[in-house]
Ligand SMILES: Nc1ncnc2c1ncn2[C@@H]1O[C@H](COP(=O)(O)OP(=O)(O)OP(=O)(O)O)[C@@H](O)[C@H]1O
């Protein structure tokens with residue numbers, strides 16, 4: 428299996444705040460990898476570095492062997508990024524937007540197919556797809572942005588909190604969509620979440636991050652069994668507690 432993501436001692440400081448304190452982890456091609464941790468742990472910071480939006484203070488990060496600092500333009504060609512907060516809603520309908528994005532990435536028949544896939548992933552009704560995106564609810568915006576991130580079949584989809592703001596039915600649909608696209612279209616997915624149930628249901632492997640440090644790492648099963656936990660939520664609480672006692 429080839430390496431999709433590798434970070435080595437990745438460190439990020441914002442003034443006096445050390446958001447990442449030398450994190451190292453690896454995600455392999457074809458897997459769904461979860462960076463999981465509490466609020467403020469450093470998940471979004473790590474993802475923004477991988478998405479070439481901000482620079483690390485120290486350390487390195489690679490996407491399919493490409494250095495995110497020195498080869499940022501090449502990295503951008505093979506990734507898609509779902510930001511934590513999705514803003515900027517133009518005067519486009521959902522259908523127009525997905526059609527436009529399909530044509531930015533592909534031509535002819537392939538663009539047509541991409542558009543169709545996007546419509547499906549969005550899960551929006553014909554009526555909603557005909558409305559302007561600025562009138563969408565938070566959940567609808569999330570769905571359309573997730574459709575954009577997955578339909579173009581990037582080599583790596585960096586998804587920051589994909590289920591954020593969605594209701595239980597939509598969350599379950601999104602789990603299915605991410606699994607289907609990661610497995611079916613060979614899209615490697617890096618997802619972040621603090622919802623352990625989501626992570627357990629979707630991820631092959633996870634790294635638990637707390638206060639800028641990775642405190643556990645492995646398959647979901649290993650991470651659970653290593654601390655004799657009942658599930659990932661229980662394991663997560665145990666790791667965080669153990670680490671905070673030690674530091
Ligand atoms: N631009 C910034 N300037 C200053 N501090 C920042 C900036 N971005 C993030 N931080 C700080 O870095 C730390 C990590 O933040 P980050 O957003 O990466 O956490 P997170 O794990 O994504 O949390 P959440 O689950 O709430 O999304 C926090 O202490 C945060 O306040």
Ligand SMILES: [Mg+2]
Nearest residue numbers: 470471472511
């Ligand atoms: Mg975040």
